[in-house]
Each structure stands twice: as C-alpha cells, then as structure tokens.
Amino acid sequence: MRRAVLIGIPYLWLVALFLVPFLIVLKISLSDIALARPPYMPQLDLSEGLSGLFAFLAELDFENFVFLTQDSLYWKAYLSSLQIAFTATFITLLVGYPIAYGMARAAQEWRPTLLMLVILPFWTSFLIRVYSWMGILSNEGVLNQLLSWLGVIDAPLQILNTNTAVYIGIVYTYLPFMILPIYSALEKMDESLLEAAEDLGCSRLSAFWLVTLPLSKSGVIAGCFLVFIPTLGEFVIPSLLGGSQTLMIGKILWEEFFSNRDWPVASAVAVILLLILIIPIILFQRNEQKQREAEG
Amino acid sequence: MAQSVFAPWDDPEQKPLIQFVNVTKRFGDFTAIDDLTLDIYEKEFFALLGPSGCGKTTMMRMLAGFENPTKGHILLNGKVIDTVPPNKRAVNMMFQSYALFPHLSVWDNIAFGLRRESKDKDAIAARVEEMLRLTRLTKFAKRKPHQISGGQRQRVALARSLAKAPKLLLLDEPLGALDRKLREETQFELMDIQEKTGTTFVIVTHDQEEAMTVASRVAVMDEGRIVQVATPQVIYEAPNSVYVADFIGDVNLIRGTASARPAAPAAETPIAKPAPNAPPPEPETTAAEPATDTQPEPRPQPNALGEWLHDTLLTPILGQRDPGPRALPAPTDEERAAHAETAETPASHAEDIPAGGLQIVWADDKPPLIAANGDEALAGKKVVLALRPEKVGISKTRPDAANAMQGKVIDIAYLGNISTYHVELPGGAMIKAQTANTRRISRRDITWEDDVWLSFTATAGVVLEDVS
Ligand SMILES: Nc1ncnc2c1ncn2[C@@H]1O[C@H](COP(=O)(O)OP(=O)(O)O)[C@@H](O)[C@H]1O
Numbered sequence: 075m076r077r078a079v080l081i082g083i084p085y086l087w088l089v090a091l092f093l094v095p096f097l098i099v100l101k102i103s104l105s106d107i108a109l110a111r112p113p114y115m116p117q118l119d120l121s122e123g124l125s126g127l128f129a130f131l132a133e134l135d136f137e138n139f140v141f142l143t144q145d146s147l148y149w150k151a152y153l154s155s156l157q158i159a160f161t162a163t164f165i166t167l168l169v170g171y172p173i174a175y176g177m178a179r180a181a182q183e184w185r186p187t188l189l190m191l192v193i194l195p196f197w198t199s200f201l202i203r204v205y206s207w208m209g210i211l212s213n214e215g216v217l218n219q220l221l222s223w224l225g226v227i228d229a230p231l232q233i234l235n236t237n238t239a240v241y242i243g244i245v246y247t248y249l250p251f252m253i254l255p256i257y258s259a260l261e262k263m264d265e266s267l268l269e270a271a272e273d274l275g276c277s278r279l280s281a282f283w284l285v286t287l288p289l290s291k292s293g294v295i296a297g298c299f300l301v302f303i304p305t306l307g308e309f310v311i312p313s314l315l316g317g318s319q320t321l322m323i324g325k326i327l328w329e330e331f332f333s334n335r336d337w338p339v340a341s342a343v344a345v346i347l348l349l350i351l352i353i354p355i356i357l358f359q360r361n362e363q364k365q366r367e368a369e370g
Numbered sequence: 371m372a373q374s375v376f377a378p379w380d381d382p383e384q385k386p387l388i389q390f391v392n393v394t395k396r397f398g399d400f401t402a403i404d405d406l407t408l409d410i411y412e413k414e415f416f417a418l419l420g421p422s423g424c425g426k427t428t429m430m431r432m433l434a435g436f437e438n439p440t441k442g443h444i445l446l447n448g449k450v451i452d453t454v455p456p457n458k459r460a461v462n463m464m465f466q467s468y469a470l471f472p473h474l475s476v477w478d479n480i481a482f483g484l485r486r487e488s489k490d491k492d493a494i495a496a497r498v499e500e501m502l503r504l505t506r507l508t509k510f511a512k513r514k515p516h517q518i519s520g521g522q523r524q525r526v527a528l529a530r531s532l533a534k535a536p537k538l539l540l541l542d543e544p545l546g547a548l549d550r551k552l553r554e555e556t557q558f559e560l561m562d563i564q565e566k567t568g569t570t571f572v573i574v575t576h577d578q579e580e581a582m583t584v585a586s587r588v589a590v591m592d593e594g595r596i597v598q599v600a601t602p603q604v605i606y607e608a609p610n611s612v613y614v615a616d617f618i619g620d621v622n623l624i625r626g627t628a629s630a631r632p633a634a635p636a637a638e639t640p641i642a643k644p645a646p647n648a649p650p651p652e653p654e655t656t657a658a659e660p661a662t663d664t665q666p667e668p669r670p671q672p673n674a675l676g677e678w679l680h681d682t683l684l685t686p687i688l689g690q691r692d693p694g695p696r697a698l699p700a701p702t703d704e705e706r707a708a709h710a711e712t713a714e715t716p717a718s719h720a721e722d723i724p725a726g727g728l729q730i731v732w733a734d735d736k737p738p739l740i741a742a743n744g745d746e747a748l749a750g751k752k753v754v755l756a757l758r759p760e761k762v763g764i765s766k767t768r769p770d771a772a773n774a775m776q777g778k779v780i781d782i783a784y785l786g787n788i789s790t791y792h793v794e795l796p797g798g799a800m801i802k803a804q805t806a807n808t809r810r811i812s813r814r815d816i817t818w819e820d821d822v823w824l825s826f827t828a829t830a831g832v833v834l835e836d837v838s
C-alpha cells in the first residue's frame with residue numbers, strides 16, 4: 075500500500091501537470107474560433123447529460139491541423155526552429171565542453187567556486203538578462219561602441235534583430251544546461267585512465283579522443299537534449315533579440331494566441347510542437363537510463 | 371632452487387636495467403623521495419615495501435614517466451630517461467586502481483596499447499588472444515569491465531600492461547583489492563607469468579608477506595629513503611635496522627646496552643648458573659640457526675669495560691625507560707622450585723656458546739643476554755636485540771641455553787600448524803615464542819598462567835643499534 079502510494083505520487087503529478095493540460099490544449103486545438111469568451115467553440119455543457127457530450131464531441135474536428143499544412147508559414151517555422159535549435163545546440167556544445175573540461179581539471183578547491191559562477195546567472199531574471207543583451211548588441215550598444223572605439227569598424231554592426239543575436243541569446247541562456255552534465259561526467263572520470271592511456275602509447279590528444287570524449291558521451295548527450303528541447307519552443311529570445319525574418323515556432327505560437335486571439339490554431343501549433351519534442355525527450359530518457367545501467 | 375642461482379646484483383659484470391642515481395623528488399617543499407640510489411636488474415622481480423606514504427607510488431610514477439625527478443637521474447638500459455614521456459617508454463604500468471577503460475570490452479582494453487603502435491589487425495588479434503590465454507580470460511573477452519569480478523579485472527589489467535611486451539612492468543599494489551585466498555593464488559600466478567615472459571617486474575606493496583613471497587629482492591622504504599635492499603631471506607634473517615626488523619614479520623625487540631664479550635672460551639660466560647635443584651640439562655627444541663649467521667672475528671675486550679659501561683651508562687638511562695624488562699625482580703626461590711617440579715624434557719642439543727660478540731644488559735638484576743653474532747662496534751651503545759618468535763624456545767623447566775628468561779604465559783594463539791605463546795616477563799614486557807605443532811599433543815602441558823622459561827641460542831637474535 076505504502077509502496078503503491080509512493081510510486082503513485084509521480085504519476086499523479088504527471089497527470090495533473092502534464093496530461094490534463096495537454097488534454098485541454100488538445101481539445102481547444104480541435105475546436106473552432108469564436109468571438110466569445112473563451113474564444114472558441116464548442117463548450118462542454120454537461121447539464122444536458124450524455125446527449126450534450128455527444129453533441130460536443132460531434133463538433134470537434136481536425137480543421138486547424140489541416141490549416142497548418144496549408145499555410146507554408148507554419149511548417150517553415152517548424153523547420154526553421156529545428157534548424158536554429160540544432161545549430162544553437164551545436165554552438166553551445168562547442169562553447170560548453172571546454173568550459174566543463176577546464177572546470178573538471180581545475181584544482182579541487184576551485185571547483186565549487188567555478189560551479190557557483192556557472193549557476194550565478196540564474197539569480198537574475200531571465201528577461202532582464204535578455205534585455206541587457208539588447209543593450210549590448212544594439213547599434214548604439216556597448217559592443218558596437220567598443221569596436222568603433224578600437225577602430226575595428228567604421229559603421230555599427232547590425233547584430234540585434236538578426237539570427238546572430240538569437241544564437242548569442244540562446245547559447246548564453248542555455249550554456250549552464252550544457253556545462254553541468256558534461257562537467258559531472260568529466261569530474262567522475264578517473265584521472266588514472268588518462269595516465270593508463272598515455273602509458274599504453276597514447277599522446278595527450280589521442281588520449282582525449284579515445285578516453286575522455288567517449289567517457290563524457292552521456293554528459294554531452296544529456297547536455298544537448300537539455301539545450302535542444304527548450305530551444306525548439308523558445309519564444310522570448312527570438313521575440314526580443316531576433317528580427318522580422320527570424321522564424322521560430324514559439325514566436326508564431328505567441329502571435330496566434332495573443333495577437334490573433336486564435337486559440338484553436340495556436341493550440342494546434344502547440345500540439346504539433348509537443349509531438350515533435352516527444353522524440354528527443356524519449357531519446358533523452360533512454361540515454362539517462364543507459365547511463366544509470368552502466369554505472370549500476 | 372632457481373632463485374638461489376639468480377643473483378645478478380652480486381655479479382659486477384651485470385649491467386642494471388634500471389638505475390636510480392641520487393634521485394630526489396619534491397612536491398612543493400615536501401620531499402617524497404630523498405637522494406635515492408638503486409639498481410634493478412633484468413628479469414628481477416623487485417618489490418618495494420614500505421608503509422603508506424613512504425614514496426613507493428612516487429618511485430613507480432617516476433619510472434613510468436608521470437613524474438620527473440627534481441634532482442638526479444633515472445637510467446633505463448644505461449640511457450637517461452628523465453625527460454622521455456610515458457608514451458615513449460618501454461615501460462608499462464599496472465595501476466593500483468587497474469584503470470581499465472570502462473567503455474571498452476576486455477578484448478579492446480588489452481588491444482588498446484597494441485593498436486597505438488601497429489596497424490596489423492591479425493598480429494594484434496593474435497597477441498590479444500595470447501594474453502587472454504595467459505591470464506585465463508578468453509571466456510570474458512567480450513565483457514565490459516563492470517561485468518566481471520575484481521579478480522578478473524585485475525587479470526585484465528595485467529594482460530593489458532603485458533600485451534606490449536614491455537622491458538619493465540610496474541605493478542602498484544596489484545593485489546590490494548583481492549581477498550586473501552585469491553591474493554595468494556594470484557601471487558603465484560604473477561611469479562609464473564613473470565618467469566614465462568622474462569619481463570622485469572617491479573611490484574609495490576605494503577604487505578610484507580606478499581613481498582617475501584614473490585620477490586627476488588625486496589627494498590624496504592621509509593619516508594622516501596631505502597632502508598635496506600636484499601633478498602627476502604637476508605631481509606628476514608639479517609635486518610640492518612630496528613625499522614626493517616619490526617616491519618618484516620613478527621619480532622621481539624629487547625632493548626639494552628651492549629658490551630663486548632671476551633673471545634676466550636665460552637666456559638666463563640656470564641649466563642646464570644642453573645637453579646639449585648634443576649634437573650639435568652634441559653635442551654631446547656626450536657632454535658634453528660639463521661642461515662645468514664656470521665661469526666664475527668673474535669676481538670678481545672677487557673671485561674672491566676662492560677662493567678664500567680653498565681655502571682656509568684645504563685643506570686642513568688634506566689630511569690627514563692618504561693618498558694618493563696629492565697625492572698624485572700629476581701625470581702624468588704619458590705618460583706624456581708615450582709619450575710623444578712615440571713618434568714618436560716624437550717629433546718635437543720646442549721649448546722656450545724661461541725666466543726666473542728656482545729652481551730646485552732637488559733635488566734639490572736638479570737644475567738645479560740649473549741649475542742655471539744653481535745657486531746662489536748656496537749659495544750657500549752644502546753642496542754635492540756631483534757628476535758624472531760620462532761627462534762625462542764619455551765619450556766617449563768630451566769633449559770640449558772645460552773639465553774634464558776623467566777615469564778608467565780598470558781596468551782596462547784593456536785594457529786593449527788604453529789602456536790604462539792605470549793609470555794609476560796615480570797617487568798611487563800611481552801615476548802612471543804612460537805613452536806611448530808609437530809606432535810599432536812606436544813607442549814599441551816604449557817597453558818595460561820604457567821610460569822615458563824624462554825630460551826634462545828647465542829646467535830638467534832640480531833643486535834641492532836637503538837636509534838629511537
Ligand atoms: N602530486 C603530489 N603532490 C603532493 N604530494 C604528493 C604528490 N604525490 C605524492 N605526494 C606525497 O608524497 C608522499 C609519498 O606518496 P606515495 O608515493 O603515493 O606513497 P605510497 O605509494 O608509498 O603510499 C605522500 O606523503 C604523498 O602525500
């Protein structure tokens with residue numbers, strides 16, 4: 075009994091916090107737009123009993139999903155989001171791995187401080203940090219002023235409101251999610267493995283390729299998913315740092331909801347996004363499980 | 371035995387494979403290895419023995435190339451290798467933690483080193499199979515390290531380090547993680563493999579039994595220095611210091627002050643006369659002569675010197691020392707009478723006490739101990755007589771031995787093949803005496819609380835300078 079309760083609690087959370095909201099969104103995505111409050115039809119009216127439920131179900135359809143396939147904006151936005159998420163994840167990995175490696179190699183007494191520094195940005199509101207990037211990257215921003223003062227550039231660089239700014243924002247924001255799992259994998263690694271590799275004839279570099287990298291693989295995979303998954307639906311960064319040509323599904327979703335007030339289409343967009351994300355989430359889970367098995 | 375023939379260290383023609391020449395290693399201002407000079411010869415099974423933290427691993431790491439000497443040089447085959455990086459040395463190491471690559475199978479672990487130097491797949495495969503056979507791992511080739519037992523992992527590590535056929539194999543506490551039985555088995559396996567492959571092995575251990583079992587020579591280390599390098603037999607029978615004697619095996623340490631013995635015939639040796647009503651000479655069973663005994667050149671010394679030393683040196687010192695032996699009260703007449711009643715007669719020879727050597731005053735009111743093999747240069751100094759328990763005989767009646775002491779049995783450890791008697795001397799000092807249980811009921815009459823006589827020959831102990 076106790077056991078059943080203990081196992082049941084996480085499922086309860088899952089149902090309450092994920093499944094129920096998902097079903098609500100799914101239901102909205104199958105409804106039609108209406109000038110009402112809430113702005114969609116039909117509403118479930120249980121006062122008429124079972125016949126009311128059937129009438130309600132009869133009015134649900136896949137119209138909105140069909141609509142998504144007809145307007146190229148949507149699938150282009152999905153593709154563009156995927157592409158941006160892939161590229162950003164890759165850049166984050168390139169930046170994050172050396173940082174994690176350096177941290178894992180740092181003297182024992184420095185490591186807590188370095189970890190602190192990595193986590194420190196979370197102590198400030200995410201929005202404020204993105205706004206400050208606007209201050210840095212804008213035409214009259216800190217970066218352009220510095221560069222022209224140094225004489226590197228004549229005219230200010232247009233960075234803000236481009237995809238470059240979006241990449242900078244994403245890499246900056248999600249870097250800790252990449253660093254932490256890689257660091258934890260590298261830190262666990264027994265230093266004597268590298269010595270053993272060298273002892274058996276490896277150079278430092280080949281020891282890295284043959285030992286360090288394979289052993290940090292699970293950390294790399296975890297970090298990549300932790301960056302990729304939220305980036306795919308990211309909305310604040312492309313809205314604030316990106317330009318009009320920056321196409322990301324999170325931005326579209328937001329516009330459908332708040333500008334167009336088309337909740338059913340917005341919900342359909344969200345449902346598709348979720349379905350796309352399920353694949354990497356499952357892969358992520360599998361990676362974690364494999365990792366646990368290898369350690370156990 | 372082959373080992374007695376194999377002694378390249380005694381042969382001036384032989385060139386050592388490894389030479390440490392005045393090597394010092396410092397970490398910051400901590401000196402881990404202190405001006406150490408050492409030769410290791412080809413095909414040796416060389417053991418570094420010492421307590422934790424004495425610098426054994428540091429020596430290995432310098433041989434493997436992970437640390438460079440702060441001062442001095444290391445030579446391999448006569449060439450200085452101080453600056454050769456680890457991947458360029460014909461030296462392989464078996465790590466204390468095994469350091470198996472967790473992401474590779476047993477097969478790939480063993481092939482790892484081979485793949486770095488050769489592209490020939492067939493040759494690699496053949497060598498790996500050979501190593502798997504040698505270490506009896508063929509069945510486990512496909513497993514990952516976490517899927518095999520500790521003993522198997524240890525063999526994988528050995529196979530991996532042997533695969534490249536190094537000139538020198540370093541083993542850092544290779545058997546530390548194994549249980550006793552497996553460890554003993556593996557020791558013999560190691561010796562077997564060492565013999566088969568002809569590789570020079572340097573093994574680090576803090577287990578003296580292990581070092582004695584496997585090694586052709588043992589170096590006993592203390593705080594970055596080598597205290598003694600010798601064959602296991604010499605280390606055991608003729609330790610050169612109290613440190614070595616105490617570190618290797620069980621030993622009784624009897625402290626006292628030495629004086630020279632006359633070289634004259636043994637008749638007037640200062641051993642106490644047998645108790646008045648003692649039975650005829652009671653010989654003594656256990657004292658086997660140490661193999662390495664050397665008879666020092668008899669050098670005449672005035673007997674008066676010993677007495678003078680006794681009065682001037684020993685008396686002031688006695689006050690400061692608390693170990694009991696020196697404050698033993700003389701046995702009472704009743705005690706002696708009690709002993710006389712027992713009738714046990716261990717069979718052995720009555721001893722002719724050789725002349726010369728030292729006598730050691732260890733208690734004011736006791737006859738001094740005789741060490742005919744003592745180095746007369748130690749005369750007048752504070753010394754320790756190191757005495758192996760198996761060289762101490764035990765009997766209920768006064769034996770006719772060069773050295774005899776009285777005490778009471780406090781504890782008996784029956785170990786099947788041998789029994790160890792813990793005998794308390796009247797001053798409180800404990801002496802261990804060991805007897806082989808050759809006869810089923812032998813010596814059963816000696817039991818707890820019994821008053822007994824301990825005895826040993828004039829050459830059973832080793833006289834060492836007391837530096838503590
Ligand atoms: N890299 C290092 N930095 C500082 N001190 C060290 C280092 N390596 C070893 N030592 C010190 O050197 C001494 C000898 O260590 P080690 O050779 O590992 O001893 P052993 O293997 O005999 O137990 C120890 O006191 C240890 O603390």
Ligand SMILES: [Mg+2]
Pocket residue numbers: 426427466
């Ligand atoms: Mg060590």
